[in-house]
Amino acid sequence: MEKQLFLHMNGGEGERSYANNSSLQRKIMLKAKVMLEETVTRLYSHSFPKCMKVADLGCSVGPNTLLVMSNIIDIVHATCIRLNREPPTFQLYLNDLFGNDFNTIFKSLPDFYTKLVQDKGHKSGSCFINATPGSFYGRLFPRNSINLFHSANSVHWLSQDPFLGLSKEALNKGNCHIVSTSPPSVYTTFLKQFQKDFELFLKSRSEELVPGGAMVLVLLVKTETPRRSIWEAISLTLSDMLLEKNLMLKAKHMLEETIMKLDCHFSPNCMKVADLGCSVGPNTLLLISNVVSIVDTACTRLNREPPTFQFYLNDLFENDFNTTFKSLPDFYTKLLQNEGNRSASCFINATPGSFYGRLFPSNSINLFHSSNSLHWLSQDPLLGCKDVASLNKGHCHIVSTSPPEVHKAYLKQYQQDFKLFLKSRSEELVPGGAMILLFLGNQENPRITGWEMISLILNEMFLEGMIEEEKLESFNIPVYEPTVEELRNVIQEEGSFFIQRLEILILPWDDGMSEGSDDIKAELMAKHVRAIMEPLMSTKFGAEVITEVFVRYQKKVVQLMEVEKEKLEFATLMISMTKNA
Template sequence: MASFHSSNARELLVHMNGGKGERSYANNSSLQKNLMLKAKHILEETITTLDCRFSPNCMKVADLGCSVGPNTLLLISNVVSIVDTACTRLNRELPMFQFYLNDLFENDFNTTFKSLPDFYTKLLQNEENRSASCFINATPGSFYGRLFPSNSINLFHSSNSLHWLSQDPLLGCKDVASLNKGHCHIVSTSPTEVYKAYLKQYQQDLKLFLKSRSEELVPGGAMVLLFLGNQENPRITGWELISIILNEMFLEGMIEEEKLESFNIPVYEPTVEELRNVILEEGSFLIQRLEILILPWDDGMSEGTDDIKAALMAKHVRAIMEPLMSTKFGAEVITEVFVRYQKKAVHLMEVEKEKLEFATIMISMTKNA
């Protein structure tokens, strides 16, 4: 998961719940795993094209916003397996692999690295991968800026990260923030000025991201990116639901006005048109494939009643949002937020018959010659 590149304390708050406990991201990221599996065909197509054009002795791959847990290592085994298949078909030797796991400094890299001995054992037990030499490093820092030397990376991958902005988009816009009073994200009643402030921050961030990656990629290098997008039809988002709940708790006197007014969720879900415009304007990349995947909020989670599904949704969102919210609101408020989140999700499904869905943009790009 990506985000704040400024040197203030804000940077430290944007990370997923670490460790392997019940509320950890590692144990509440089945939805993200499902997304990676559904996008595997794009990764295969991108790597196969790369492998036909180049034959590096060492393939260097960076996972941007890697977070913590098994999904990080799933990417590594997928890449090794895809390259192995391509090399077999082309009658080439398997290259060595260098993987760079990137996230912000407060990310729980330790939990991932503690699982590496078992991962290496399983990787080499797979007959396809027996000849693989695989080296794994951490590269902490914000991907809204440079992370690697020029012309050094063959492939960038990022899953569920690029919708996070580098900072609160309303931070320097007191007038705009006042128009969104009582809310901490874009909601259905937000005026256009709020949308514009979020969009402007997104455009600035994405341009910086693209410029940085184009400098770091080898000529002809590629990127595969998955992130939340806008379906362009009205629907409630998980961020809006949190905003509505915090507003209710404020009106009930459970949250101080000052705390709510100084908190905005730094996430923007772009439309395909907004994304294309930034890529075209920045000019460093050519789009090879772009797909939109629409999935239910509970995709990849256990079957069961709406109440069970809603409980899993609430745990999943809490694993993402708890670190960002905890220093602002405290543990008691956060527990109450997600008790209400579960109840509201059930109400939306059963009473309002709302289709709880989210859109993911899946895009493959190559560095412009």
């Protein structure tokens, strides 16, 4: 498992990156396109799946990564036109080892989706792209779930050093691969490892393919013509959010209640769960641990076999999925230790993109979860509203002196976004599926928010001449904390969900922090808010300005702790909903 962390192609887009040094692999893939066309056309014409699920194994990173997906969509599109059929929905899985640079791939997806719509228009079926980190020498997907597997330039890589546990000193001394002077026993050792790996590969894929499913594999082979090969493996290495973890633990009772109902009423063979706005860090995999543990307990009580789990981690394209993927080997190991042999198979994927829109095929998810994300809006609510923005001059969020028009603009954006969120999730949930959402809310008591504090500090610095007026006027924090009434109204108007439980949790800003002075707690709060806000603020302000903002933020928190600590509270709305029949 350790090797899966470091055995991968050079990531990024630099001079020595795989993305800029893979033209040969592209040529090979293009030469194999005829076989791909033949296979995809035959596969689609015989079964006409409504949702075509394709997995590219060993996808790596760079311009070739999405090439095979483009080709498959083109081929199916052409077939649909020829047969006068509606194109299917596509669910595409990109697989590589945990150390692969998925971040670079995800950042290229917006342009890929845009080009897809430009080329195909609305005649092309919906396309949802996920990442599935892990070794293809073993199971990656639930049974009977994939229509087509593709792999190019990957299956010649073995699962491990063929000499692991053996002494190669006497056999192949001074060499790290088969060379012309290697004795037959060295070749036999490599062959034995290939046979073992490829048999496991075939067995795993046969279990995951639907009946009649297909595979197209392109890999390097040995010809009888003498030639020389050179192989190098390159390695690279590998963060803490206390408040989010504490909040998720406080909402665990709602998660347990919801999952128990789902499991008892529907008992899915494969339970599909998506965490929306997963972010990165130790809390990212906490939901998965909780879900597996709750279902395992329910199955033990009911004397049933646990289901297979398929988890989808969602966040925006720029999220650091790489760090999450590198933590998966240890997570899988711990999961087996904690749950023992009762724990069923668990497959983890990443699904980059905005949750204000579709992310998955229709009727495909059992449970959605989102924590600390849905108060973020899809865009600046004052964008294109110059008259309203001028009323809030000098501020980047709602403050106590903001006129009603500013509040209305934020509320309108929230209503528009949350309706789209609910509509998208209702289409993706199976009948009877559920959602658990945790996000910041407004309990309508006098208090100061972190967003208001940042706005006041930036205004201070602007008046002191430290910030340019143009930069401040073009910056707004796209966050809205709704009241319970505003939340209920949107859910009722959209009409797809029934509220099972709705709670409001009021906590002090320093909840969960260990004992310490006000200075220490204020420093931790400032670091926490900076970790959230820095990526957004860095689009407008330099490092010096941002550092000064949070130095002042820390001082203001200390002052409030001394005189108005009751204002340093935050409200979290916790809601459990089920999809209406």
